[in-house]
Amino acid sequence: MTVELMYKDKVMTRTVVDEVNKTVSFENFTDDNIRRMFGCKKTATYEDFERFLERRCFPRTRDNASDLLNTLGLTEYNPLEIVKKTSGKMAHDTLWVRFS
Template sequence: MKKINKFISSPLEFEVLEHDQVIAKVKLDYSNQTVDVWQDKSVSPVFLPFPSKSKVTIGDVLDYFESRCFPRTRHHADKVLQSLGLNDYVASEIVKQTHGVLYDDYVWIRFSNEELSCADVHPRFAGEQGFS
C-alpha cells in the first residue's frame, strides 16, 4: 500500500481578474515544483501578477499572494487572523478567503472551484454599482 505524504498539496489553480476580466491564469503544482502561467499581455503591466517574469516560481506565487494581503505587521493582525479562522499568517490561506481584494484597485483572485464576480468579492465595486 502506498503512503501518501499529507503535506503535499494538490495543484492550485486560480485566475487573476481586473474587474471581471481574466488577466492571468496560474496553475501551481507543489509536488512537481512547477508553475504554469498565462498573462494577458494587452493589459497594463501594473495589474499583472508577474509582469516581467519569463519563468515564475512557487516563491513568486507565494510573494504575490502576500502582496494581496494585509501586512504582517498590521496592528491587531492576530485579531484579523482570528476573524478569518486562522491561527498563523499564511498568505495563501488568507487569499483563499479574501480573494486578494485590496481597496486600492479592482484586481482579485478567483480559485478554480469558484463562480464569483467582482461584485461578489469587492465592497468598493458593489458600492459603486449601487449594490448593498
C-alpha cells in the first residue's frame, strides 16, 4: 500500500507499507520536518507508521468515540481504517493523507 502525506495539493512524504511483512520505506519531498510523516527520522518502523496514523485520528478515549465510529461505518477503533475514511484531516492543519 502506498500512503502519501499531503500539504494542500503537494506530496510531502510518500510511504510504501508492506502490511504482511510489517515494513515501511519512505521518501520525503520537503525539508520541513513538521510536514514530514516521520519528522527528522531517516528510517521508520511499522510501529512508527501506526503511531502516525493514530495521531491523525480522534482520541480513543474521546467521549463520543463510539458515535464517531458509527458515523464512519466502523465497529472498532482502527486508526488505519479511520484515516482511510477521513483522509486524516484535522481541524488545526492543512495536512491530509492519500492512499493509493
